[in-house]
Amino acid sequence: MMAEADSGTVDLEIIVQGTQEGKKQELRLWLRMLSTTKLVSQEIRRRLRNEFGATLPQFDLMAQLYRERDGLRLGELSKRTMVTNGNVTGLVERLEADGLVLRETPDGDRRVTVAKLTKRGEELFSSMAAAHEGWLRDMMADVDPAIVTELWKDIGEVKSSVNNHLSGAD
Amino acid sequence: MMAEADSGTVDLEIIVQGTQEGKKQELRLWLRMLSTTKLVSQEIRRRLRNEFGATLPQFDLMAQLYRERDGLRLGELSKRTMVTNGNVTGLVERLEADGLVLRETPDGDRRVTVAKLTKRGEELFSSMAAAHEGWLRDMMADVDPAIVTELWKDIGEVKSSVNNHLSGAD
DNA sequence: TCTAAACCTTTGACATTTGAAATATTGCTC
DNA sequence: GAGCAATATTTCAAATGTCAAAGGTTTAGA
Numbered sequence: 530m531m532a533e534a535d536s537g538t539v540d541l542e543i544i545v546q547g548t549q550e551g552k553k554q555e556l557r558l559w560l561r562m563l564s565t566t567k568l569v570s571q572e573i574r575r576r577l578r579n580e581f582g583a584t585l586p587q588f589d590l591m592a593q594l595y596r597e598r599d600g601l602r603l604g605e606l607s608k609r610t611m612v613t614n615g616n617v618t619g620l621v622e623r624l625e626a627d628g629l630v631l632r633e634t635p636d637g638d639r640r641v642t643v644a645k646l647t648k649r650g651e652e653l654f655s656s657m658a659a660a661h662e663g664w665l666r667d668m669m670a671d672v673d674p675a676i677v678t679e680l681w682k683d684i685g686e687v688k689s690s691v692n693n694h695l696s697g698a699d
Numbered sequence: 700m701m702a703e704a705d706s707g708t709v710d711l712e713i714i715v716q717g718t719q720e721g722k723k724q725e726l727r728l729w730l731r732m733l734s735t736t737k738l739v740s741q742e743i744r745r746r747l748r749n750e751f752g753a754t755l756p757q758f759d760l761m762a763q764l765y766r767e768r769d770g771l772r773l774g775e776l777s778k779r780t781m782v783t784n785g786n787v788t789g790l791v792e793r794l795e796a797d798g799l800v801l802r803e804t805p806d807g808d809r810r811v812t813v814a815k816l817t818k819r820g821e822e823l824f825s826s827m828a829a830a831h832e833g834w835l836r837d838m839m840a841d842v843d844p845a846i847v848t849e850l851w852k853d854i855g856e857v858k859s860s861v862n863n864h865l866s867g868a869d
Numbered sequence: 870t871c872t873a874a875a876c877c878t879t880t881g882a883c884a885t886t887t888g889a890a891a892t893a894t895t896g897c898t899c
Numbered sequence: 900g901a902g903c904a905a906t907a908t909t910t911c912a913a914a915t916g917t918c919a920a921a922g923g924t925t926t927a928g929a
Contacts, residue, residue, distance in 0.1 A: 553834040556842060558851045559739065565858040566736040567781045572865055574887080583826065584887090586915060604877060611737045616916055618879055623914080632792050640877045640924045665725040665868045671860035674724060683846050683853075688718035688735040695742055744917080753916090756885060774907060783888080786886055788909055810894045810907045 537686065576664055581657050586612065587629075588661070590620055591646060591654045600645035629653060639678060739838060744748065746834055749828050756844065757799075760790050760829070761816060761824045771813035799823060 531657035574585045593609045607617045619668060621644050624630035631641050632669070646654065669677060763779045766772060771779070777787045791814050794800035799820035802812050807857045816824065839847060 531777065533804060534720065553832060553837045554840060554847045554851065556832050558839070558847050558854070561823050561851055561854050561858065562732065562736055564781065565854055566732055566859065568858065568861055569784050570733075570779070571887095583913070591875090602877080603879095611734065611741070612915085613917060614878065615880075615918080619915075638877085638925070643876065662723060662726050664728050666728075667860045668864045669725045669728070669857060670770045671863060672853075672856050676856060680850070680853050680857070681724065681731055683842075683850050684728070684731050684735055686737065686842050686846060687839060687850070691735065691738055691742065691838045695840045696746060705876090741917095746916090754884070772907080773909095783887060784908065785888085785910070789885075808895070808907085854910065 535677060547668065551566060569619045569665075572668065573661065576660070577657065580651070582662060583653075583657060586610075586620055588654075588657060590624065591618070591633070591650060592658070594644060595651065595654050598645070600633075603642050603644060606644060624650070642659040738834075742838065743831065743834060745793075745829065746765075746830070750830065751823070753823075753827065756786075756790055757794060758827060760787070761795065761799065761820060762828070764814060764816045765821065765824050765828070768815070770803075770813040772814050773814060774813060794820070 541693065569658055570585065575587075577583045577585060577625065578586055589610050590606060590612075603617050606612075607614045607622075610617070612620070621630055621632060625632055629647060630644050631647055632644055635641055635643060736833045742753065745759055747755060759780050760776060760782075765775055773787050773791065776782075776791075777784050780787070782790070791800055792803060795802060795852065799817055800814050801817055802814055803815060805811055812855075
């Protein structure tokens with residue numbers, strides 16, 4: 530596929546970063562990121578369901594509330610969980626029905642709804658979070674810790690590049 | 700947090716890879732992978748909608764059919780797209796209604812349904828695929844190609860580790 | 870103050886998603 | 900060849916997801 534130089538010398542630069550197959554690398558990376566993420570998500574979903582009777586979106590939402598004990602406005606929750614507004618409404622409704630979250634409207638601004646974890650919500654999330662962290666350590670047990678750190682850094686670059694090339698709203 | 704040796708010497712190994720922050724690296728990596736994947740997915744979803752009136756799951760499904768011109772059984776489609784069986788049924792139904800996919804039952808085994816792209820489906824997918832690849836190159840434009848390649852390799856290790864530590868079915 | 874723009878959440882229509890149960894067909898075994 | 904496990908798909912209920920439009924509230928300006 531790749532033509533060798535006519536003399537004995539080899540053009541290393543081309544081999545290393547150039548034409549090699551360097552066309553659809555981004556697509557290839559994306560497909561692998563996507564399938565890996567799906568794989569992990571499915572595993573976490575399964576364990577959350579089996580061990581805690583919770584769903585992944587519920588876990589994500591509670592995670593945000595757990596670190597903001599004063600609660601969050603639904604719009605803010607929407608941004609942080611990357612879930613649409615309308616979706617947050619239903620999610621919070623169901624969690625409230627289960628007694629894990631409560632909603633209140635602050636005095637100052639009656640347009641706003643703030644969601645907080647209840648006592649029960651805090652306790653449940655606390656144990657889910659501990660398990661969750663363990664599952665991830667488990668799943669990534671075969672990966673060299675140095676690579677984990679490196680991946681974190683490099684994926685950060687991907688994320689920031691993507692953020693700089695969005696078409697719609699931020 | 701980390702006990703210092705009693706003499707003047709410092710245990711570099713512990714500092715470097717041990718306690719430093721080395722506790723929740725896997726969790727941190729996972730959160731970043733997840734948010735990055737969501738970000739890219741949303742961008743692709745938006746562009747598919749705006750430019751082609753298609754959804755992301757439809758695109759994924761058609762991608763599998765595009766590379767198997769003889770069609771695929773629904774179960775096989777389910778595995779390859781990592782989408783549940785029941786879900787594939789509905790997706791294919793809607794694509795069939797739009798004239799992009801057709802279903803047929805082979806003579807040999809009447810339990811089976813095979814889905815294929817129609818002519819129109821092939822044409823549409825072909826142009827979507829070209830655009831899709833371009834979007835990804837765009838979004839990752841600021842990332843050094845060497846890092847793209849490295850990420851592909853390292854994420855492969857993550858994926859294979861995860862595959863070795865699944866609780867449920869393969 | 871009256872009103873229009875801006876802000877925040879909910880609602881509604883529809884698509885996707887999961888997990889489990891139901892159906893249909895095949896292949897094997899006795 | 901009747902019964903039964905194994906396969907393959909569909910159906911169902913409930914949850915999640917998007918997008919757009921509609922509902923209240925607040926804020927600012929005329």
